[in-house]
Amino acid sequence: MAESWASSPAVRASMRGNRRRDTKxxxxxxxxxxxAGLRYRVDLAPLDTHRRHRADLVFTRAKVAVFxxxxxxxxxxxxxxxxxxxxxxxxxxxxxxRSRDARVTALLADAGWTVLRFWEHEDAAEVxxxxxxxxxxxxxx
Numbered sequence: 001m002a003e004s005w006a007s008s009p010a011v012r013a014s015m016r017g018n019r020r021r022d023t024k025x026x027x028x029x030x031x032x033x034x035x036a037g038l039r040y041r042v043d044l045a046p047l048d049t050h051r052r053h054r055a056d057l058v059f060t061r062a063k064v065a066v067f068x069x070x071x072x073x074x075x076x077x078x079x080x081x082x083x084x085x086x087x088x089x090x091x092x093x094x095x096x097x098r099s100r101d102a103r104v105t106a107l108l109a110d111a112g113w114t115v116l117r118f119w120e121h122e123d124a125a126e127v128x129x130x131x132x133x134x135x136x137x138x139x140x141x
Contacts, residue, residue, distance in 0.1 A: 029128055062114070
């Protein structure tokens with residue numbers, strides 16, 4: 001068996017316990033958007049040809065894909081702090097995540113989607129207002 005990327009079994013268990021979906025910031029945004037009467041799909045790949053690129057909220061009719069990015073995993077310029085242990089691994093990991101985020105954003109935009117990206121620390125009410133405006137602005141009357 002290959003050696004683990006984690007510095008200890010406890011770190012590995014902690015990292016494996018992190019959620020891919022239904023995080024607290026995501027749930028807060030979803031609650032507000034749902035309360036405004038909008039319906040969406042959760043943890044869905046907007047493009048059938050790229051199923052690994054999953055958005056947190058997807059408004060299929062309006063073609064709006066929303067990502068609520070975690071400050072640690074996506075390298076938030078305001079909050080991300082490089083760990084002292086396994087720093088080379090984590091620097092490459094976060095850099096790779098950021099590159100993938102840019103590729104996914106470009107891919108979706110090229111396919112006619114509106115892509116909204118927010119940081120987990122952003123105010124959920126402000127995020128919801130931006131999402132509602134994008135979805136309602138993109139709907140045909």
